[in-house]
Amino acid sequence: MAGGGQVVLRTVSQQGWVRGSGAAVLSRLQDAAVVRPGFLSAAEEETLSRELEPELRRRRYEYDHWDAAIHGFRETEKSRWSEASRAILRRVQAAAFGPGQTLLSSVHVLDLEPQGYIKPHVDSIKFCGSTIAGLSLLSPSVMRLVHTQEPGEWLELLLEPGSLYILRGSARYDFSHEILRDEESFFGERRIPRGRRISVICRSLPEGMGPGEPGQPPPAC
Numbered sequence: 385m386a387g388g389g390q391v392v393l394r395t396v397s398q399q400g401w402v403r404g405s406g407a408a409v410l411s412r413l414q415d416a417a418v419v420r421p422g423f424l425s426a427a428e429e430e431t432l433s434r435e436l437e438p439e440l441r442r443r444r445y446e447y448d449h450w451d452a453a454i455h456g457f458r459e460t461e462k463s464r465w466s467e468a469s470r471a472i473l474r475r476v477q478a479a480a481f482g483p484g485q486t487l488l489s490s491v492h493v494l495d496l497e498p499q500g501y502i503k504p505h506v507d508s509i510k511f512c513g514s515t516i517a518g519l520s521l522l523s524p525s526v527m528r529l530v531h532t533q534e535p536g537e538w539l540e541l542l543l544e545p546g547s548l549y550i551l552r553g554s555a556r557y558d559f560s561h562e563i564l565r566d567e568e569s570f571f572g573e574r575r576i577p578r579g580r581r582i583s584v585i586c587r588s589l590p591e592g593m594g595p596g597e598p599g600q601p602p603p604a605c
Contacts, residue, residue, distance in 0.1 A: 401547075403572055404539040409531075416555035417529060419541050420479065423548035424472065424519060431468050432584060433521050440495050440582070456500025461490040472519075476586050480517035480550045485588045488512060492585040498523075498578055501565035506532060507556055513588030517550045518543075523579035526571050529559040542571045 401419040404410045424432075443458040465473065477487060496502070507516070520543040527549065531537035539559070543549055551561065564570075566578035 401542045402539065405537050409537045409539055413529070413539055413555050413559075416552045417539055417541060417559075418550040418552075419543065420548040420550075421544055422546055423475075423479070424546040426546070428468075428472050429521055429546050431466075432472065432519065433582065435466055435469055436462075436493055436495075436521075436582060436584075440493070443495075445495075445497050445500070453503050453505040454494075454496075454500070455503070456497040457494060457502075459492065459494045462493055463490045465491075473584075473586065476517050476519065476548065479548065480586065481515055481588060485513065485515060488587045488589055492587065494583045494585065496525075496563065496581045496583075498580050499566060500581075502561075502563040504528075504530060504560040504562040506560050509557070510590060513590050514556065515550065515552045515588040516556065517548060517586045519584040520545055520547050520549070521582040521584065523581040524576050525578060525581050526564045526569050526576050527561055528564060529555060529561045531559050533558075540571060542576065 401421055402410070402417065404413075439460055439462070440458055443460065445456055445458050447455055473491065481487060522545055524542070524544045527541040527543055529539040529541070537559075539555075541549055555561075563581070564578075569576045569578045
């Protein structure tokens with residue numbers, strides 16, 4: 385990580401999946417930036433990919449975005465799922481969201497081509513609430529978080545196919561986040577080759593917004 389300080393690996397529940405600029409930021413974001421590798425079985429990943437592919441195939445990859453955050457992507461909002469996929473999404477809700485949190489009724493699906501990437505950005509509180517949780521399909525990738533006021537504070541998450549990532553609170557609003565482009569895709573010294581990546585993102589409801597309200601641009605994650 386260029387410009388970062390000492391690299392420290394977490395040694396408890398996320399050993400090998402989260403790295404950062406120092407012990408302080410790792411401790412601060414211990415529960416705010418979480419990776420759960422192997423959350424999906426191979427069969428569950430195949431179930432989601434097979435269901436999404438026909439809808440995604442009808443869309444072209446785009447190279448600009450309403451907030452200029454994404455390059456080489458196609459996306460959709462999906463609210464109707466097979467029973468098998470709904471069962472997976474219920475597991476995501478149970479793992480990532482508190483009992484008092486209401487989820488947006490639609491799930492954001494983002495498809496990045498192999499050369500696609502997500503630029504550093506901070507999600508707006510107008511568009512989704514304090515928690516997002518994303519399933520990663522098809523290709524590994526590296527998500528980088530950088531503190532907006534102290535750029536020497538950073539965290540990187542290794543997102544392998546079948547993993548679940550969760551961003552809450554400070555990780556959402558005090559840190560920018562991005563998905564590294566292929567030529568920058570390293571996790572420490574380890575090269576993480578990028579291929580096509582699909583993310584399936586569940587989001588908590590923004591405060592004061594009804595669950596069925598339309599027209600909210602999704603976060604780029």
